[in-house]
Amino acid sequence: xxxxxxxxxxxxxxxxxxxxxxxxxxxxxxxxxxxxxxxxxxxxxxxxxxxxxxxxxxxxxxxxxxxxxxxxxxxxxxxxxxxxxxxxxxxxxxxxxxxxxxxxxxxxxxxxxxxxxxxxxxxxxxxxxxxxxxxxxxxxxxxxxxxxxxxxxxxxxxxxxxxxxxxxxxxxxxxxxxxxxxxxxxxxxxxxx
Amino acid sequence: xxxxxxxxxxxxxxxxxxxxxxxxxxxxxxxxxxxxxxxxxxxxxxxxxxxxxxxxxxxxxxxxxxxxxxxxxxxxxxxxxxxxxxxxxxxxxxxxxxxxxxxxxxxxxxxxxxxxxxxxxxxxxxxxxxxxxxxxxxxxxxxxxxxxxxxxxxxxxxxxxxxxxxxxxxxxxxxxxxxxxxxxxxxxxxxxxxxxxxxxxxxxxxxxxxxxxxxxxxxxxxxxxxxxxxxxxxxxxxxxxxxxxxxxxxxxxxxxxxxxxxxxxxxxxxxxxxxxxxxxxxxxxxxxxxxxxxxxxxxxxxxxxxxxxxxxxxxxxxxxxxxxxxxxxxxxxxxxxxxxxxxxxxxxxxxxxxxxxxxxxxxxxxxxxxxxxxxxxxxxxxxxxxxxxxxxxxxxxxxxxxxxxxxxxxxxxxxxxxxxxxxxxxxxxxxxxxxxxxxxxxxxxxxxxxxxxxxxxxxxxxxxxxxxxxxxxxxxxxxxxxxxxxxxxxxxxxxxxxxxxxxxxxxxxxxxxxxxxxxxxxxxxxxxxxxxxxxxxx
Numbered sequence: 118x119x120x121x122x123x124x125x126x127x128x129x130x131x132x133x134x135x136x137x138x139x140x141x142x143x144x145x146x147x148x149x150x151x152x153x154x155x156x157x158x159x160x161x162x163x164x165x166x167x168x169x170x171x172x173x174x175x176x177x178x179x180x181x182x183x184x185x186x187x188x189x190x191x192x193x194x195x196x197x198x199x200x201x202x203x204x205x206x207x208x209x210x211x212x213x214x215x216x217x218x219x220x221x222x223x224x225x226x227x228x229x230x231x232x233x234x235x236x237x238x239x240x241x242x243x244x245x246x247x248x249x250x251x252x253x254x255x256x257x258x259x260x261x262x263x264x265x266x267x268x269x270x271x272x273x274x275x276x277x278x279x280x281x282x283x284x285x286x287x288x289x290x291x292x293x294x295x296x297x298x299x300x301x302x303x304x305x306x307x308x309x310x
Numbered sequence: 311x312x313x314x315x316x317x318x319x320x321x322x323x324x325x326x327x328x329x330x331x332x333x334x335x336x337x338x339x340x341x342x343x344x345x346x347x348x349x350x351x352x353x354x355x356x357x358x359x360x361x362x363x364x365x366x367x368x369x370x371x372x373x374x375x376x377x378x379x380x381x382x383x384x385x386x387x388x389x390x391x392x393x394x395x396x397x398x399x400x401x402x403x404x405x406x407x408x409x410x411x412x413x414x415x416x417x418x419x420x421x422x423x424x425x426x427x428x429x430x431x432x433x434x435x436x437x438x439x440x441x442x443x444x445x446x447x448x449x450x451x452x453x454x455x456x457x458x459x460x461x462x463x464x465x466x467x468x469x470x471x472x473x474x475x476x477x478x479x480x481x482x483x484x485x486x487x488x489x490x491x492x493x494x495x496x497x498x499x500x501x502x503x504x505x506x507x508x509x510x511x512x513x514x515x516x517x518x519x520x521x522x523x524x525x526x527x528x529x530x531x532x533x534x535x536x537x538x539x540x541x542x543x544x545x546x547x548x549x550x551x552x553x554x555x556x557x558x559x560x561x562x563x564x565x566x567x568x569x570x571x572x573x574x575x576x577x578x579x580x581x582x583x584x585x586x587x588x589x590x591x592x593x594x595x596x597x598x599x600x601x602x603x604x605x606x607x608x609x610x611x612x613x614x615x616x617x618x619x620x621x622x623x624x625x626x627x628x629x630x631x632x633x634x635x636x637x638x639x640x641x642x643x644x645x646x647x648x649x650x651x652x653x654x655x656x657x658x659x660x661x662x663x664x665x666x667x668x669x670x671x672x673x674x675x676x677x678x679x680x681x682x683x684x685x686x687x688x689x690x691x692x693x694x695x696x697x698x699x700x701x702x703x704x705x706x707x708x709x710x711x712x713x714x715x716x717x718x719x720x721x722x723x724x725x726x727x728x729x730x731x732x733x734x735x736x737x738x739x740x741x742x743x744x745x746x747x748x749x750x751x752x753x754x755x756x757x758x759x760x761x762x763x764x765x766x767x768x769x770x771x772x773x774x775x776x777x778x779x780x781x782x783x784x785x786x787x788x789x790x791x792x793x794x795x796x797x798x799x800x801x802x803x804x805x806x807x808x809x810x811x812x813x814x815x816x817x818x819x820x821x822x823x824x825x826x827x828x829x830x831x832x833x834x835x836x837x838x839x840x841x842x843x844x845x846x847x848x
C-alpha cells in the first residue's frame with residue numbers, strides 16, 4: 118500500500134468506513150501482534166493485547182495527527198497498552214528509576230562483547246530477552262523493534278528523558294548476563310575523560 | 311590514557327550525544343583502538359538486537375487474521391446460540407429432567423444439579439473430623455500448585471471463570487456436619503452388640519462389623535462390611551462386600567462387588583452400584599430403589615419405585631410404585647407384585663410368570679444390537695448427532711480458537727496422540743475411581759470423571775476438524791475452520807456408521823481425539839522454551 122493509499126484508507130476509516138478499517142487491520146495486525154509477542158510474557162497475552170489495542174485504535178482514530186507517521190502512532194498506542202498491561206500484572210517491580218541512577222559507568226572488554234555477539238543467534242537473543250525484567254525488555258523492544266525515539270520511549274515508559282539511555286544500557290547488560298556472558302559484562306572499569 | 315565510558319559510546323551510536331561531546335569522542339576514537347573496538351562491538355550488538363527482535367519467527371494466530379466485525383450483525387453468533395439453546399433445552403427436557411425426577415423419586419431430591427450430583431451432601435458429613443491438618447494442607451498445596459500452573463498458561467478470563475465456578479460449587483455444597491467418630495486404618499473393626507456410638511461413625515478397615523447401634527450416619531471404606539445392628543442415619547459403604555442384616559433408619563448407598571440386604575429394614579431409599587445385588591424376601595425398603603448392577607435378585611418389598619440399570623434382573627418381591635428397568639434380561643417370578651406401571655428396555659424378551667401380579671401389562675422394548683439402516687429414524691439420529699458435535703465444535707472454535715487449533719495440530723502427531731489417548735481413555739477413569747475410594751479425593755475423583763466424559767465426547771470434534779484439515783487443506787480464518795469441521799465431522803459420522811468397521815473407526819477417533827487433547831493440554835502447561843538450554847546460563 119503506497120503512502121497515498123494509506124492516507125486515503127486512514128481518512129476513510131476515520132469517517133467510519135468498515136472496509137477501510139479492515140484494510141488497516143489486515144495491514145497492521147501482524148506487526149502489532151509481533152510487537153506484543155516481544156513485549157509480553159506469553160503468546161496468549163499477546164493475542165489478547167492485539168485485539169484490545171485494535172479496539173483502542175479504532176476508538177482513538179480521531180485523535181491521530183495525519184502529520185505524523187501512522188506506524189509511530191500505532192506503536193505508541195501499543196506500547197502504552199502493553200506497559201499498562203504489565204503494570205496491571207504487577208511485573209513492573211523495576212519501575213522506579215532509583216536503581217537506574219546507580220548504574221556504574223564502566224567500560225566493558227570489547228573483545229568479549231564482540232565474541233558474545235558473534236556466538237549468539239537471533240533465537241537465543243529472543244529467548245534471553247524473555248527472561249529479562251519487564252522494563253528492560255520493554256525498553257529494548259521499543260527501541261530495536263518499534264524503532265522509537267528516546268522521547269517516545271521516555272513517554273511510553275514514564276521515565277525522564279535523560280534516563281532513557283541508562284535504561285537501555287542497563288537492559289543490554291541484563292541481556293548479556295542472560296546470554297551467559299557475565300564475564301563479558303565484567304567490566305574492566307577504567308576512568309572517564 | 312583514559313577512555314570514553316560505555317554509556318557515552320552508546321549515546322553516540324544512537325545519535326543522542328550533543329555535538330561538541332560527539333566531536334570529542336570521534337577525535338579520541340581516531341587515536342584509540344580500544345574505544346574504536348568498543349564502538350564497533352556496541353554497533354554489532356545493536357544490529358543483532360534489531361535483527362533478533364524484528365525477525366518473524368512465529369505465525370500470527372488465526373483469530374487475528376480477520377478484522378473484528380463488531381459493527382455487523384453477528385448472525386453466526388445468533389445462530390450458534392440459538393442452536394446451542396435449542397440443544398440445551400432438548401437435553402434438559404429429554405434427559406436431565408426425567409433423570410432428575412427419577413432420582414428425586416429414589417430419594418435424591420434436590421434443588422440444584424450440583425446438590426444432586428453430590429447426593430445432597432451426605433458424603434460430606436464428617437469431613438470436619440476426617441480431614442486432619444495434614445490432609446487439609448495437602449489439598450491446599452495441590453490447589454495452590456494447580457492455580458500457579460494454570461495462572462501462567464491460561465488466559466486470565468478462563469482462570470477467573472474456573473475460579474469463580476469452583477467458588478460457586480463450593481458455596482453450593484452443604485455445610486459440614488458435626489463431629490464424627492473415626493476408626494481409621496485398623497485391620498478389623500467391630501462395634502459389639504449393646505454398644506452405641508452417639509455420632510456419625512466413619513470406618514476405614516479391612517473388615518468392619520456393626521453389631522451395636524450407630525446413632526448417626528455410618529460411612530465405611532472397608533473391604534467387607536456387615537451391619538447386623540442398627541443405624542439411625544444413612545449407611546454409605548464402599549467395599550468389596552457389603553452385607554446389611556440389621557435396620558437402617560435412613561438411606562443405604564452402597565458401592566461394592568456384592569451388596570446384600572438380608573432380613574433388613576431400610577426406612578428410606580436404597581442406591582447400589584454393584585456386581586451382584588440381593589434383597590432377600592425378609593427385607594423391607596420404605597422408599598425406592600435405584601440400582602446399577604450386573605445382576606440383581608429382588609425378593610423383598612420395596613414400598614416405592616424401582617429404577618434399575620441391571621444386566622440380569624430376577625424380581626420375585628413386591629414393588630409399591632413403578633418399575634423401570636433397563637438391561638439384558640428380566641425374569642418376573644410368580645410371587646412378584648408390582649402396584650404401579652412397569653417398563654423394561656433390554657436385549658432379550660423378558661420372562662414373566664403368568665401368576666405374577668402386575669397392575670398393568672409390562673411395557674417391553676427390545677433393543678436392536680445393530681443399527682437399523684432402513685429406518686428414517688436412524689438417519690435422523692445420525693443427523694442430530696452430527697449437529698450436536700458441530701455445535702460443540704463451533705462454540706470451541708469461536709470461544710477458544712487458539713486452544714482448538716493447538717488440539718487439531720496435536721492430532722497430526724498420530725503416534726503420541728494415540729498413545730496418550732489410550733492412556734487417557736483407560737487410566738483416567740481408573741484413577742478417578744481410586745481417588746473416589748479415598749475420602750479426600752472424592753471431589754477430585756468426581757471432577758476428573760466429569761472432565762473425562764467431556765473429553766470423551768469432544769474427541770470426535772477434534773478428529774473431525776483434523777480430518778477436514780487433512781482433506782481440504784488449512785486456509786486461515788474461523789469461517790474456513792468451521793467449514794472444515796462440518797465436512798470432517800460428516801466424513802467421520804459416515805465412516806462410523808459403516809457396518810463392521812464403524813466401531814473401530816469410532817474407537818480410533820476417541821483415541822486420537824483424547825490423545826490430541828491431552829497433548830495440547832500438556833504443551834499448554836509445559837510451554838517449550840524458545841531457546842536451547844545451553845544458551846541460558848546455568
